[in-house]
Amino acid sequence: MGKLFSQKRYAISLLSFVILFIIAATTYLFRNAIGIFLIDHYARDQHVSVNCLSFDIDTQLNIELKEVCLQAPGIRAKIEDALFSYQKNALYASSLIVHHTLSKNTDKASSSIAPIDITSWKLPVNLPKVTIDEVTINSDVLRESLNFSLIQPTPDSLKFEGDIQATLSLTTTDDGSEQSAITADIKWVLSEVIGFVSLNESQLASLNPLLNQTSFMNTQIITNLRFDGNQLSSKHSLNTSFHYNHNSCSIQPKIDGLVVANFSLLTQQLSLDISALDTRILLGDDCLALLPQVPIELPNVFSLTSPTPMLVTLNGAVIPSLSFTDENKALALTLIDLGISFPKEKSPIHIETKLELDGELNLNKPAKPSERLARQSPLSSLTLSHSGYVEADGQDWSVSQIDGVINVQNFTQAGLTNKTLSMNASGSISSQTGITMQLTVDANGLRYLSPEDASVPITIKSVQAALTLSGKNINEISVISDSTWSQIKRDTVLVNKLSNRLKGNVSNFNHLHFSGDSTLSGIAINVPVKQYLTFSTIDVRHDITAQRTSSTLKSQHDVSVEKSLQFTVGQSGQQINLMMHQQSIDSLQAVATRFLPELILQDGTLNIDAQMKSNGQDLLASIELVNAGVKYADFSASGIATHANVYSDSAGLQLDNARLTILNADTGVPISNIALAYSIKNNSLKVDKATGNVLGGNFILSGFWLDNRNQNAQLTMNNIDLAKIVELQQQSGIDVTGSVSGTLPLTIKDGKVNIDKGLLKSDSAGALKIDGNPAFDSIAQQQTELNYLKDLEYEKLSSKVKLNTDGLLFLDFSILGKNPTQEQAVNFNYHHEENILTLMRSLRLTDSVQNQIEHKIKKGGEE
Incomplete structure (x- = not known):
């Protein structure tokens, strides 16, 4: 029994060994299939499968993997020639090949991680x-x-x-x-x-x-x-510089330092810190050339800094502070609390930030500063401080809460200097709601030198101006401008105050239309001989139209001087027109009185039509004076008329063949039908010929220039009626018949007139009768020979004439005839000297001669 039990026990052990061996052998033989099955089973939840597997195990438990093919959604991987060494606890592989494909799934990926x-x-x-x-990754x-x-x-x-x-x-x-x-x-x-x-x-x-x-x-x-x-933190270190061209602008950024980024999976927020990043941006000269020509030394090196980390989420970003600062740290543009909302399906990108611009800029030195200006004016600078709230929503944008101040000290540029200049701006601008802006300017101590005439400056004591911009659409802006200018002076002209108000609109930043008024008060013009021409007010009505794209400008300015002189100045492009139509001469009386107090303007009208280029060249003017009358002291004239066409060329003003007529003039001697032919050549006025009727005869004056040149002229007198001369003197009891003619050669030197060898003589025989003249009778009582002149028939009457430049007139009279009553021949000679100024004032030649004869007789002089 015991033996049998022992045999069974060995049989069971043997059977178990055989079964284990069979299992092991089977597992070994089917190792690849079993491996695939196990991987598929345990990786099923991760959607991982094995498409190929080939490996072997040796007696030392080393695993040799010839190949393995794995597949997951969107990924295929293959490992080849791998070896696991059990003793070394190491895995070696010859290659790993990964293929990645994009998923065609239209479902939205979850935004949360x-x-x-x-x-x-x-x-x-x-x-x-x-x-x-070798690892190889292939991907779409x-x-x-x-x-x-x-x-x-x-x-x-x-x-x-x-x-x-x-x-x-x-x-x-x-x-x-x-x-x-x-x-x-x-x-x-x-x-x-x-x-x-x-x-x-x-x-x-x-x-x-x-x-x-x-x-x-x-x-x-x-x-x-x-x-x-939970958090992905990263630090990125770089040092680089490069060149970048944008619209002909060369930009050279230089970046050196560290960027720190932290992304939280829990809050889905990204924090970016560039405080340790040194970013410098160099702008080339070509960039500054693209900007408008401004008299400011613009910086071209800037630093970009952001001392506080930026926060980025799936919906947007927040930048607490982002500054652009020039290399001297004198000017800084800062974006405060910059918020960016990323665009979504039904909403565009949204940006909002507070913007601040503060600092100081140097103004360019004048191109050719004079030594005097260089000594008086230190290097000027511009201080500015601006802030505003900027918001952009897709194509819509706005700038609100604008508050800006610009201050300039000792400005000197392009011929303009000023001591202080302050500008303030406030308001808002929006692409949706339009614009509401107020700007004010306060300037003091201005001085301007024109490049064309740098010797005569324009000085202005102060300027105050206010500008209001408004409109529901930035393409349709209404503008109101008010300005006051005090004590404007140029050379001999002073305007105590200039007030201007303009209203208008700007359409599409292209078309401009303004209208308004200006009033000049307290005008004084210093004229020669230390006199001042003054006006209380000059009023101007403006209408201005301009178009930026076509560079066209049209304007009309209706000017009223003392509410009497009226004319219009118009401009169209480079053409300037001046128009004065049917201006009544007597309406200029108030203006004329300030210049010539004794001048009285009477009838007549003045018409002027003038055109010229804005640079003062190519003048063409038509001037017409109709039926004017004037009176000055003892001089008066009426029926004055002229029509002249004046033009300019490179040599100056020109006028060809103009004519001035005066119907009647009274200088103490009545003159009528005066006609002057005159012209202008190279800015010089010339009387080509003057004619007129005087004392029953006429005169002809040859051509002469109305400037300071030395020249000769000739005054010809024809048929001067001696009876008219006597009648002019209003001397009773003197009757004379006959006429005289002659020539008076004129020499003009240094602006003074000289007559030498002038001669007036009778045209024919005449008669002189003196009866009942008290002055003559008184002389004749002492010199009885003078009684022969009471009834004298003369054959010749003549006088030599000489005029010195000092105004002294010399007359040598000669009368040859006879007294028919006493049958006595008479030869009367007399030398007379008179100051021409006094003589012209009295114009009573006969009385002056009689007085001189009486004086001579009393002293025993000869006749």
């Missing part, structure tokens, strides 16, 4: 070390395969070499909590990353400005990553 608790992660102590000679998002090798230098780290240069580690903190985190150190180049990414043509085109920056694209970036299961 669940945190991973890796704080207590610990790798098994006996985890084999892995080495893979990659333009070409990614190749690298993978080694495990320590149990807690992986090292990638090849297209990816990185080290991945599982570390623990040093604070004693022994919490685990995954860290990685990566060296990468942006050009290589983009080179692997698959982009379509439009995406490549949008990146061209960046792709063309070779220096930046080839800059090595060192990145340190740390992931603790």
